[in-house]
Amino acid sequence: MAENTQKQIAQKYKDNLTYYKAGHYLRRWRWWLSVFAVIAGLVWALGFKQFGGSNEFFNTGPISSNHAKFTDRCEVCHEGATTDVFSMLPVDRAKAMMLDQKTPITDRLKAAGDRAKKSFGEATDTLKDKDKLAAAAHAALDSMNLSNIDNACLKCHDGMALHQPGMKAIMFRDTVKELSLVAASACSTCHKEHVGAQKIALPKSDVCIECHADSKKLADSLKRAPFDGKMAAAHSQNVRMDGGDLVHWIPPATTNVKPAVIRGFQDGHPTFLYEQQGAKDNAAIKFNHARHFADDIPVVNGKKLDCADCHKPDGDGVGIQRIKYEQHCQQCHSLGIDPKLPGFYLPHGSPTHIRDFLNALNDRWSQWAKDNVKGLDGVALNAFVQDRGREILARWPGGMDGAVKKVFFEGEPKATGNDRGQTLPACVKCHDVKDGKPSPMITDPRIPDQWLTRGPFAHGSHTHITCVECHSNAQKSKDTTDILLPAQKSCAECHRPRDYTVVELDPLLRIAPTFGKANMKIAKQQRKEGGVFADCLDCHKYHVPAAEMEMAKSLTK
């Protein structure tokens, strides 16, 4: 059957010229598979919940342990949401229409058709009218703000609406003239859910930087409200907040300060508030740091004075113990009014107590003699008291007024040798003293317990560094009003992302914080390479503390 002509070729197809009507098996298979895929897809989508499908199917990731009890209860957080597509179909309406026996079926179908026609007409009108279309588009976009999830969070986490500047403003509201408020972002901006079964991780700095590195965002989101803080002052002050015991250093009350654009602790972070021009330590105490490091200062407990002799860390490793006269000063600066009577000291504290002590000197001598001299009878005791009285009158002429003058304003000449430390420095040597009756008045010293009001600082994490590494001016400072705290720049030398251009050791190894003894090698390495944690949340808090929640809520209304 040679095929040399078209006719011969066409012979092959003879009797089968309608082959195209039947369709090829590949096409038939494709058609039926397509039909099957569509039906299977629709049944799957519409019947998923009807067939007992779990919400887990739509879960983008494991629920954190914080919210583990809500697993498979999407509606707790996704309020009003459903994964049941079938329920969205107007099945009930259709069923009601079909079961309506009063109206003829033709009328029922016509009514349904009219409704569909009306909806279609409205949709067509919207599409034709530019304004309507724009309004519908905006309404749709506005509805996509996901705010419902935040509202669901707030059902349990009530009041978590204010950002940290708000918290700062609220906590120190009595010292400010302006409340700067920033409403908190969406909860999910920082707290990422569905990313693992472990506890929700705290956000990293990049989340904060997203806003804080954007001047426009900062300007747009910040709200300022004038506030008449009763303690607000144009100068820095050391205050006890709300009559509490803790002394805070408070910066001058400012207004309308432009928020800094921050890209990291080492990049754009403002200097600490105590670094600003004119900031002073108004501790109302006179202390010359430089003098205490001078060469002629005698050794204490067998060694030269060191920072740690007075500044001892707290038990929790966070702060430094308060300076107390009895603990830190008395050993060298006793209030001994009689060098011959060791331990015979004026009381340290209230001027009234001092005056009372002076008024009752005879009793005090007598008591001292009873405590310190053995076998003293009444006659000898009297003689002792009279002898001390004569001597002190010789040194402090003028009776009680003379004694007060000596004690509060003049003091006694410095003693030497064994009597060193047993002579009386005047109160005025360390305190602000004003003359007054019946006794002079001493300004209450307020050495700040807390300088960094916006975030915690743990001395315990820095014991591998010597004190002067950070407090470099301390040994030179002569004036108490000098603020001897480290500059922010100094902190950022270590607290910054690791600089891999200068890393000497294995770049994969992070420099671990060292809490042990001074180790200048590590300190030097940290300064050079950085890499010590510097996340915003290492220092700053974001949400308003529970104690201030009510105040916070009142501000956001």
Add this chain to the structure above:
Amino acid sequence: MVLNRSHIPWFIFTLLATAGAVILYLARFHPASLPFAFELPGILKDAGPSRNTYGGTRIGLLFGTLAFLIFLFAAALGVRKKKRLWRIGRVELWLKAHVWFTVLTIPLVLLHSGFAMGSPHTSTIMWTYFIVMGTGFFGIAMQQFIPALLKERLPREVVFEQIPHIRKRAVETAEALLADCKPAEAKPDAKPDPKAVPPTAADIESGEAIRDFIESDALPYLKLKRGGKHRLAKQRMGDEAFRLLKLGVSPTWLSRVEELQACCDERRRTDLQTTLQHWLHGWLLIHVPISLLLIILTLWHAIVAVRLFVVNP
């Protein structure tokens, strides 16, 4: 569809659209990584703060919506092919748009999903999408060289849909030859044809040889559903078998043997054509149904995602 120079504008368009989508994505989610300043258009800026979602942002929704519309457009190619007389652009243009727009969905889908598979539901959609795209790319690859192979190895390509008919005719031809090879039975009432030449002994032997060949080789081969493993399916073996057959038959039968050989050759060619056609079009058996499933799953995803996140009761 052969990828040639006419696709260059489409390629450039897809490249530019991808770059545009990536810039929008970076401007929205990683502005610091952009080497230049770029401000998002106001409508693409989310009203609220940023959240732990890519697909739920306006940019993400834009990418998702565009990808879904492209899915619908891609599916419309099937309709366009059926309605060839509609004046809505040439099918070739539609095919090019089908290919390049769907290529564009790769960045759109990845940017919409934030490069994550998400839930089992969205993972299912993603795998469905990968299958659709994979089979699509496979199809395009096949179309680059199979048509040339068909042209080269099948100079007499037949209408694909006629192949079953042609095979049927070949079987009929073989069966007819088989019937002719059987010795005629003498009918008692038949009048002898005075002009008829009585078959010679050689003719009878030839007939028997041909009959044996047809019964044992040719007919089983021609009736096979898939003839690939039969010895006649190999060109050289077939030629050799027919050469030997021709040597053993008388000249009277030669033309009939050649006719039988032509049937077997035809069968061999249609087998090859079928195989190549299966490679050329077989992927559509997966591509088309899964594409439709993808559209339904994507629609389902859109509804559920909106109901889960954007609902404001």
